[in-house]
Amino acid sequence: MALEKPTGHDRKHQERLLQSGEVPRHIAIIMDGNGRWAQRRGLPRIAGHHEGVNSVRDIVEACGQLGVKYLTLYAFSTENWKRPQEEVSLLMRLLLKALRDEKDRLHQNEVRLKAIGDIAALPQDVQDELLDGMEKMKKNAGLTLVLALSYSGRWDITNAIKGIWDDMRSGAIKRDEITQELVSSYLATSEIPDPDLLIRTSGELRISNFLIWQIAYSELYISQSYWPAFRRKDLYAAIADFQRRERRFGMVSEQLPQNEPGRLVPLRGMERFLKSASKL
């Protein structure tokens, strides 16, 4: 079945975004502020996590419609295990329910599901549901939704070092063959390109042990919205902001392919220029 189409005003918003520049290939999100969103309303913290699932649904759908190829969500960190037992257990129940409820819809929307992290640490029923969902959706060609579960960047790098150590001992790799690309290939994200855009909600200015190796050149965007209030309009604002950035990857502006002397102004840029000139 085809991807659900955006409607009316939303479609116009998406069309504008698609015309105004590149949509990031990979967006990673630190979903933060569920507890504060709930507390502000006099509700228990879990109510924020519940509403957060609705934000997940909306953002996944909008990313699919926009042609984003990868969306990685920091759903449960290694450190989150230290939360009160009751909250951890409610979060696991909620995750299980969300996976069960959304599986068919994700599949119909051509989403491919992946998980990164210490998956073996999750309750058995969550692991089973995840494996079932990943198997069902493995051939889908739309958005790849990556759930970071029991994940942390330091866990990922430590695991990669163990893998490299094992392969060095067996003689499969030699010291001089250790390059940045090789290290990347031992990370949980080996088949996923690095994020172009990292969004964090709730205004906090921290990386919180997320994809610490992979975000070396990601553009950062901090949203003041708490995650349960973060919906597609906020995503569009983040993408529009991303489109205004100049990604130099350590080089100077003039070296970037789009700024080489004599290179024609890209059509999209030219269209924008003509539009603004006609208003003068």
Ligand code: FPP
């Ligand atoms: C951070 O808010 C959020 C989490 C630790 C969990 C995120 C989980 C969900 C949105 C639900 C399930 C996810 C999926 C993928 C279906 P916080 O609790 O740290 O909020 P606070 O900083 O205000 O305390």
